[in-house]
Amino acid sequence: MIKLGVIGTNWITQQFVEAVQTLKEYDFTSVYSRKVETAEEFASKNGASNTYTDLKEFFSSDNFDTVYIASPNSLHFDQAKQAIENGKNVIVEKPAFANQKQMAEFQTLLASHPEVKFFEAARNIHTANFHSIEDQMAKMAGISGAEFTYSKYSSRYDKVLAGEEPNVFSLKFAGGALQDLGVYTVYDAVTLFGLPEEVAYFPKLVATGVDGKGTAILKYSKFVVTLNFSKMSNSQMTSEIAGLKDFIEIDDAGEITEVSYHDADGNRQVIGNSNKENPMIEEAIDFAKVIDNPEDSEMQRLYKYWNQLSINVNKVLFNLRQDANIVFVDEEK
Structure with missing residues (x-):
């Protein structure tokens, strides 16, 4: 145990x-x-x-x-x-x-x-609903782009408006929208498409110097992926992965509680709505499988894969901050 x-x-x-x-x-x-x-x-x-x-x-x-x-x-x-x-x-x-x-x-x-072992707790990529996206993408004729959105107003932003500096909105504590909700969207993109060739980040800075919201552009060889995230506004905008005449619709790029596939004829089919009562259960199960089965080759393959994803996501997050000239306290640029 x-x-x-x-x-x-x-x-x-x-x-x-x-x-x-x-x-x-x-x-x-x-x-x-x-x-x-x-x-x-x-x-x-x-x-x-x-x-x-x-x-x-x-x-x-x-x-x-x-x-x-x-x-x-x-x-x-x-x-x-x-x-x-x-x-x-x-x-x-x-x-x-x-x-x-x-x-x-x-x-x-x-x-x-x-x-x-080391695990980054990016819960969205461990869910059955996320795996339904991967499975559907494998069946599609091609991918022409994607857009992931995750925006939730933070009660901590009220403190920023009142002249305070809560940790999540502080350069001292490596805060900001990209480092919070944005991580989910970067994980979505990097897990599904790999490392981008180029990145650009267009943030909305708040009084504390961090990004309260922003739009990131990830350029791949054949398409572009757009990431939208915010801690200073709400949005019910869905996310999409565009095929050719078909597309995958995701209700929320962070929570991923429903995934549907729209075929070339306009027919919609729900392919993912298997939601645990607690959204962290599936990642906890995955982590336990690796820890408890050190000799299992498949579990260790998955572990190495998740670790590499963590490295890749870290690189993209850092490059996005560099592009926007967001430097944390005590950090060399």
């Missing part, structure tokens, strides 16, 4: 813990938080036995073997490194790392610790 510890006690950590508690493969045991009260409250609510406010003590503990990291983006790298150095499997909430330098250093460290 996978003994799980977590860093972070926010809503997404709660959702992940609730997901693993539906699965026999996991045992949630440990919580780290900077505040004793916060750690104890989260542990009590979710049945964990161990709480920590010291990271060194947390990572040296034998009470867990796998850690889920959902701290502010800028903290992911150092915390993931400590986890690997202490022999823990690492599940890092997306985006795993802020730039290519961090990713390269982490991959070197990971290679020196082959006994542990």
Whole structure:
């Protein structure tokens, strides 16, 4: 059984813990938080036995073997490194790392610790609905382009409007729309189409200096993919993958709760609406299969594939920021 510890006690950590508690493969045991009260409250609510406010003590503990990291983006790298150095499997909430330098250093460290695994928690690509997109694309005569949209107004933007600087809208914490909702759309594109030849990013900057929304263009040899995402506005615009006379329609590029195929004659068929009660269950299942089956060649092939996707997505995110001249605090351009 996978003994799980977590860093972070926010809503997404709660959702992940609730997901693993539906699965026999996991045992949630440990919580780290900077505040004793916060750690104890989260542990009590979710049945964990161990709480920590010291990271060194947390990572040296034998009470867990796998850690889920959902701290502010800028903290992911150092915390993931400590986890690997202490022999823990690492599940890092997306985006795993802020730039290519961090990713390269982490991959070197990971290679020196082959006994542990690293996963970026990009839940959308692990869902049955996403796989229905892949299956349908394989049947289509050709692809002529795509557009992915994921826009949700963030309550934290109210704080920006009030003159504050919440973590998710802070250069200090590697925030911004691209580093949050935009990651889902980049994962959609890179998983389905691979690395683009060129990228361009047109952001709408907010008062804190990060992007509140933006449009990214990914240029491939035969088509262009457009990504639209926002944390300062809502949208119900669907996403599409264009074939020749046919296309795939996706209700939401981040959540992907319904996928339909429209054929050349205008007929619409729902090909994906298999939704778990908790959207993080499917990724948790995939991670457990890899961790629990170190000798299974197919599981290890998938693990290497997901790891390479993480590297590729990191590269695209970094290049998009470079194009828009968005530089995080303490980061070399």
